[in-house]
Amino acid sequence: MTALRGRRVLVTGAQGTFGRHLCATLRDAGASVVGLDRHPGIAAGVPVFGCDLTDPEAVPPAVAAAVARLGGLDLLVNNAGVGGPAPAELPPDEVVRRQLEVNLLAAWRTTAAALPALEAARGRVIFVASRMAVLPLPLAAAYGVSKRALVAYADALRHEVGTHVGVSVVYPSMVASPIHDTTAEAGLSLRGVSRFEPVEGVVAAILHAATARRAPRDVATTRRGRLEMALARHAPRLADRLVRRTVAARLAAGDLDVAPLAAGMRRRHRDGHA
Known part of the structure; x- marks a missing residue:
């Protein structure tokens, strides 16, 4: 934690569950922190500048203002994210578009705006992805697609700027937060499919990526997460079978009976067992 003292840090999604905990921990470690969020104000004692990160015109000046306030930039944490139900068999809608945005x-666009300052400081950028980037789940296609694409962007960025800027990706699983509310309201809760983990573990993984001697490429947030990532990458067929078996058990138990978006899966499950 002493390595964070005096570091100049920008955190997106600063008013969210991860963002507030992260801002508090960074502040307590002696870092100078500014947040970006749709909701301006204060997060854990950290100033948060208002910015709609989906607006291409709004991001560059907001990042420039944050960098000016900090006097430079050593670390960018791309933490902002949204979720929501989005079955892959249905055409993409506004929910899908917003998750991709x-x-x-x-x-x-936040990273692009921050790169000149990061390069000048030989700093780091951390992307908060998701275990679903490597181990996708049904009925949440937009989230998995957007996070897998985020990893692909980070990989390409590393090839371009990795000599001067460290690039890391952190892969949380489920953390209790409002990001899951719309999925639960649609009757598509991931309980029983994915396990909750404490937000403190996610923050610790981000701090590890920020303070390691060399920027790590990929960082799991739990021991189980490391196992799941290894399984998804080195034994994808086995990973698929495990997910299918778990989802089939939920269907058989009637856990998705009240979810209209799961109607196709329920029908095919019944047909397969007729």
């Missing part, structure tokens, strides 16, 4: 394009 916030989870991918907002991080892209």
Whole structure:
């Protein structure tokens, strides 16, 4: 934590669950922190500038104002994100578009705006992705697609700027936060499919990526997460079978009976067992 003292840090999504905890921890470690969020104000004692990260015209001046306030930039944490139900079998709608805008394009344009300052400081950028980037789940296609695309962006960025800017990706699983509310309201809760983990573990993983001697490429947030990521990458067929078995058990138990968006899966499950 002493390595964070005096570091100049910009955190997106600063008013969210991860953002508030992260801002508080960074502040307590002696870092100078500014947040960006749709809701301006104060997060854990940290000033938060208002900015709609989906607006291409709004991001560059907001990032410039944050960098000016900090006097430079050593670390950017792309934390802002949204979720929501989006079955892959249905055509993309506004829910899908918004997840792609916030989870991918907002991080892209924020990073692009911050790169000159990061390069000048030989700083780092951290992307908060999701375990679903490597282990996708049904009925949440937009989230998995947006986070996998975010990882692809980080990989390309690393090739371009990695000699001067460290690029890391952190892969949380589920953390209790409002990001899951719309999914639960649609009857598509991931309980029983994915396990909750404490927000403190996610923050610790981000801080590890920020303070390691060399910027790590990929950072899991739990021991189980490391296992799931290894399984998804090295034994994808086995990973698919495990997900299918878990989802089939939920269907058989009637857990998705009240979810209209799961109607196709319910019908195919019944047909397969007729």
